[in-house]
Amino acid sequence: MGDRLGEDHKGDNQVSGTVHGAVVQVGTVHGDIHLAAGPPTAPRVPGPGHPADDTAPWQLPSVPPLTDRAAELAALERHHRTALEHRSGTLAAISGLGGVGKTALALTWLHGLCPAFPGGQLYADLGGQSPAGAGDPAEVLSRFLRGLGVPGSRIPRAVEERASLYRSLTARRPLVVLLDDAATAAQVRTLLPGGTSVTAVTGRARLPGLSVDGCCQIHLEPLGVEDAVALLDATVADERVRTQWKDARALVRLCAGLPLAVRVAGARLAARPARRITTLVRALEKEHSRLQALTIEGDRTVQAALDCSYATLRADAARLYRLLALHPTAEFGTGVAAAVLGGPGGAPDTATVVGLLDALHDASLLADAPQPASGRSDGDGEGPEPGARRGSGTAPRNGTGSTTSSVCTPWRRPRRSTRPRNAVRRCAASSASTWRPPPRRSPSSSRSTAPSPATWAPTR
Structure with a gap:
């Protein structure tokens, strides 16, 4: 009888639901229960001879296609x-x-390092x-700490304490981190892990302030x-690029080498297997509808990527950016x-002008022009200058609510001109009909399709 009563009074040690922290199961409590809680600990780091830790975060997106970035990866x-x-x-x-392949490069590099960092991966779009x-x-x-196994109730309120706990955990658990689309160096510094972790930061603007933190600066x-x-051939994935190679070259020139634009153009061709490349080339040659031709409904567009670069400029830098459209050459x-x-x-004054040019440079809208020994430009161009040109922007016209969408076209310099010292280079951009085009040059001028109105987004 006693054995039977003992069996009837056995406890059921099961807990349903999600529990953070300690669980106490007792029949009758006389007095108080005291729980000793130490600091949160990081999950065990997997390594040789140790099984992988199921709690490790694996947050990196998959690796997108990457073309011709061997030097940067090295x-x-x-x-x-x-x-x-x-x-x-x-x-x-x-x-x-935007669209030049920053995130693709970062993901390719970090995924290659992941086997050496089994402690996990963290990702944030800033x-x-x-x-x-x-x-x-x-x-x-807060998201990073939860990803590292810290219960929400144990995450400190103050950002400084969160950063300290984050560095402590990652010092014992080296991992890889991708901080995508960063705005400022200060924003990034707060999120840097501890120990020997690897952090990649991407952003439209250069972040020279991070150089004091030992940062390697890569500009794409x-x-x-x-x-x-x-890249176009890989995207189209049929024989058209190889059999229509002249049209393919014309197409990527109109895309100005921007990987996003090339992929969108390739995707449009892939969706129309019977369409010849020259059909899309003719569509892109129409300056005022170029962005519409580089759009896939319901997906990321070239216009959206380019507009963002202009939208982040302060007012005085944006005004200079628009006014530079009046200058006839690219340098x-x-x-x-x-x-x-x-x-x-x-x-x-000069200091003000230099400051505005620096702002455009840091936003990847200007690049320093190389200085030839002769002090003169390299003459009449037969095509677009080396490297691709990019336009951006939703730009107000004369203070009105009108906007212009712009994307770069190739630019041929019509004549030999003297290059000033400390020159910068810009690229031509087409825009919508809300802009009044500048005077056209005579047909004898050596140039390709001229930009119509123009916002300029200089780049190397």
Whole structure:
């Protein structure tokens, strides 16, 4: 009888639902229950001889196609090896115009490192180009800590304490981190992990402030013609690029080597197996409808990618950006920038002009022009300048609510001209009919399809 009663009174030690923290199961409690809680600990790091930890975060997106970035990948690898020699973390910032392949490069590099960092992967979109504004580092840290196994109730309230806990956990658990679309260096610093972790940062704007943190700065340029054709061939995935190679080269030139534009063009061709490449070339040659021809409904568009670069400019830099459309060549010095900014009160001082040019440069809308030994330009161009040109922007016209959507066209310099010292380079951009086109040159001028009105988004 006693044995039977003992069986009837056995407890059922099961808990349903999700529980964070300790669970106490007792029959009758006389007095208090005291639980000793230590600091949250990181899950065990998997490694040789240890099974993988199921709690490790694996947040990186899949690797997208990447074309012709061998030099940049080699530079990132060298930087990582140097950091390992110094037993420090690795930090790299990848900048460039929207759609140039920054995230693709970062993901390719980080996924290659993942086998050496089984502690996990963390990913955050920092919203540097989001209309809602840049992401809050405190919220990103909260997501990272939850990903590392810290219960929500144990996450500190203060951002400094969150950052400290985050560094402590990652110092014992090195991993790889991708901070996508960063806005500022300060935003990034708060999110840097501890120990020997690897962090890749992407953003439209250069973040020179991170150089003091030992950051490797990589600026991506658009693809050259041959590499852009290879990307188009991989996207179309049939014989058309190889059998219609002249049209394929013309197409990628009209896309100005921007990988996003080339992929969109390739996707449109892939969806129409019977369509010849020249049909799309003719559509892109119509400047005022070029962006519509580079659109896939319901998907990311070239226009959206380019507009973001312009939208982040402060008002005075955006005004200079628009006024530079009046200059007839793709390279100019500070004197030209000062002249277009001049008004009844005269031109601004040199320091102001340089500051505005620096703002455009940091936003990847200007690039330093190479200085030839002769001090002159390289003559009459037979096609677009080396590297691709990019336009951007939704730009107000004369203070009205009208907007212009722009994407670059190839630009041929019509004549030999003297290059000023400290010149910068811009690219031509087409725009909508809300802009009044500048005077056309005579048909004898050596150039390709001229930009109509023009916002300029200079790049190398």
